Amino acid sequence: MSDDSEIAAKLSAALNAEVRDLARLTGGATRPTWAFEAELDGGWQKLILQLSVERDPLPGERTGALPRVTGANDAAIQQAAAKAGVPVPPLVLVLGEQHGRGAGTVAHFVAGETLGRRIVRDPPPDLAAACGTALARIHAIDPAPLGFLQPFDAARQLAVYRDVFDSYAHPHPVAEYAFRWVGEHLPADDRRAVVHGDFRNGNMIVDRNGIAAVLDWEIAQLGDPMQDLGWLCVRTWRFGGAGPVGGFGTYDELFAAYEAESGRSVNVERVRFWEAFGCLKWAVMCMMKGQRVRFGAEQTLEAAAIGRRMDEPLWDFLSLVERRAASVPPHVD
Amino acid sequence: MTEARPAAPDLLAEVATLLRERVLPTLDGELRFQVLVACTVLAQVQRELTLGPEQQAAERARLVELLGHEGELDDLNRELAKKIREGAALDEARLLAHLRATADAALAINNPKWMADR
Numbered sequence: 095m096s097d098d099s100e101i102a103a104k105l106s107a108a109l110n111a112e113v114r115d116l117a118r119l120t121g122g123a124t125r126p127t128w129a130f131e132a133e134l135d136g137g138w139q140k141l142i143l144q145l146s147v148e149r150d151p152l153p154g155e156r157t158g159a160l161p162r163v164t165g166a167n168d169a170a171i172q173q174a175a176a177k178a179g180v181p182v183p184p185l186v187l188v189l190g191e192q193h194g195r196g197a198g199t200v201a202h203f204v205a206g207e208t209l210g211r212r213i214v215r216d217p218p219p220d221l222a223a224a225c226g227t228a229l230a231r232i233h234a235i236d237p238a239p240l241g242f243l244q245p246f247d248a249a250r251q252l253a254v255y256r257d258v259f260d261s262y263a264h265p266h267p268v269a270e271y272a273f274r275w276v277g278e279h280l281p282a283d284d285r286r287a288v289v290h291g292d293f294r295n296g297n298m299i300v301d302r303n304g305i306a307a308v309l310d311w312e313i314a315q316l317g318d319p320m321q322d323l324g325w326l327c328v329r330t331w332r333f334g335g336a337g338p339v340g341g342f343g344t345y346d347e348l349f350a351a352y353e354a355e356s357g358r359s360v361n362v363e364r365v366r367f368w369e370a371f372g373c374l375k376w377a378v379m380c381m382m383k384g385q386r387v388r389f390g391a392e393q394t395l396e397a398a399a400i401g402r403r404m405d406e407p408l409w410d411f412l413s414l415v416e417r418r419a420a421s422v423p424p425h426v427d
Numbered sequence: 428m429t430e431a432r433p434a435a436p437d438l439l440a441e442v443a444t445l446l447r448e449r450v451l452p453t454l455d456g457e458l459r460f461q462v463l464v465a466c467t468v469l470a471q472v473q474r475e476l477t478l479g480p481e482q483q484a485a486e487r488a489r490l491v492e493l494l495g496h497e498g499e500l501d502d503l504n505r506e507l508a509k510k511i512r513e514g515a516a517l518d519e520a521r522l523l524a525h526l527r528a529t530a531d532a533a534l535a536i537n538n539p540k541w542m543a544d545r
Contacts, residue, residue, distance in 0.1 A: 265501070265508040268526045274511055399464050402471055405533035406541050412530055416523070 098128075105130065105143060108187060109200070114138075125312070129203065134186075140203035141186060146312065147196045160254060161244040161291075163314050165190055165197030171240060171288075171314050172199075178231045183299075183307045206301035208309070213300050214335025214342050222343020224304035225293070225326060226351030232308075233287040233319040233356065240288065246315040247283040248371065252276055255378045262385055268408045272374040275415060281318060281364050289317040294331040295340035320361050323348065324368025329410045330376055330403075370414045373407035380404035439473040474536045482532045489525045493517070 098116050106113040109132050116130040119142075128143040146164040163171055165188060172182045183201035190197060207213055213221075237243055256273060291313035299307040325331075327338050327345070335341020339348045349360040384401015387394075433441075446466050454462055483500055490503035498506070510517060534541050 265505040267504060267507045267511055268530050270508040270511040271522070271526055274514065395461060395464050395468065399468055402468070402537045405530060405537050409530040409534050409541060412523070412527055416527075 101128065101143070102130065105132070105200070108189060109134065125310070142183065142201050142203050143189075143198060144201075145189070145196050145198035161246055161313055161315050163242065163312055165199075167240075167242045168197070168311055169199055171235075171243070171311050174235050174240060174288075175232060175308065175311070178235045180228050180231045181305055181307050182311075183309070204299045204307045206299040206306040208296065208299055210296040210331065210333035210335075210341065213295055214333045214340070217335075217342035218300060218302050218304050220343075220347070221300065221304055222337065222339040222347040223351035225340065225343070226323075226348045226353075227355045228305055228308060229290070229293060229319070229322050229326075230352045230355035230358075232290050232293070232322070235288040237286075237288050237316055243288065243314060243316050245286060246289075246291075246317045247286075248276075248280045248318065248321075248367075249283070251371070251375070252280065255375055258382065259378050262381060264381070268412065269374070269377060269404075272370075272377070272408060272411050275411075276367075276371050276374060279367055279370075281320075281367055283318065285318065286316045287319040289315050289319060290322050291315050291317075292325070293322045294326050294328070295333060295335075295342070296331060318364065318368070320364035321368045323352065323360065324365045324370075325372045327365070327369045328372040328376060328407065330373075330407055366414070366418070370411055373411040373414065376407040377404045377411075380407070436473045436476045439469050439476075443469045443473070471537055474539075478532075478536055482535070486529060486532065489528060493521060493525055 098118065102113045102116045105116070112133040114131050116128055119127045119129055126145050126147060130141055130143065131138045132141055133139075146162070146168070169185055169188045172185060176182050183204045185199060185201050187200040188197075189199065218224075252273070259269065259273070290308070290311065292310050293308065297308070297310040298305050299309065326340055326348070329338075332338065332341030337343040338345055345362075345365075349362070349365075352360055380400050380403045383397045384404070387398040387401055443466050446462055446469070451459065451462055451466075487500045487503060490500070490507060491497055494503060494506060494510075511522075531542065
């Protein structure tokens, strides 16, 4: 039995419905995703299956401290987001580990574009403002019923990424400087909110009206809400587009919408800190990809090519720090 | 200097031309994307073969200047990384100039457009 027909059979049993046209989409090695149709409520519905696969670490590799929200918890955070007015794909079913192949979710298909490169070529009007509104709503979610969310402040993140970086034992003065800078500029952990953690162009479904769905809640956490704003502005996620926000908008548009929706002011210094730290985190993630190829744990050319991209965010990091040094007087820094 | 055999960068260039001009037009979807990635990787290796030796010599010279003694490139990099990590006293302006030159050199191989697009 092929992999796909086995999955189709399991889906059919879990949904108690006929299943057809199962086709693998992207999603990488840890987030495999399929589109399919199932006969539900008397008609054929377009659905999406997404699984969370635990990957084996490389010898000596340390990755375990990154928070991951899967299965029923993934469903719970998305339901809380929907209640808060954040568009998410309507959930149909949560697949626990008992379905074999790891935890996952089945949701209704949402029409629109997810590819960052295509979105920046022809973005809908006011997309940056829509991001500000969505983020304000996410940060207003009551964390109390979501006890599984882990606090992940800047200091803790720095320690985790430092540990991952060190496990490869690769001397890299530019990265080392970035680690030192982040350590010297850590913001106080004074306001904790529900943070998406990976809110960026490429992780949302966009249509002509704006954001049709916010995806990839897997690293949702409790932390500094400014983190989400900074990550959205990391240059990698602009996909060559013109605006600093996701390649489609301005800081002012994002901040104004966020402030209008949340009633709280944006701490611009913090957003810039998280944008700079985001560059370093992405560089370490690129390194993780590349090292997996080097050790034969991942065989795709694409992963190897991502491994070669670590110099891009580090170059951006230096640009951010240089610009900051030129414009910010030392006594305010 | 002339070579009896075609040079490695020229071979890679020929493969890239074949992929771009003959193979890519026949593909779409996922496989087209993968072949585009292959073309990018070939160009990186080609630039590394061409620019790498000179870049490494320049990087080593900068490190010798910055650290004040001779050494192999790897050892010098290890020493500088350790100094930065431990917060050792370094001339910040000279350090940043070295890091900028190093980051530029890496992108000159891996993605020169990244510097132009800014």
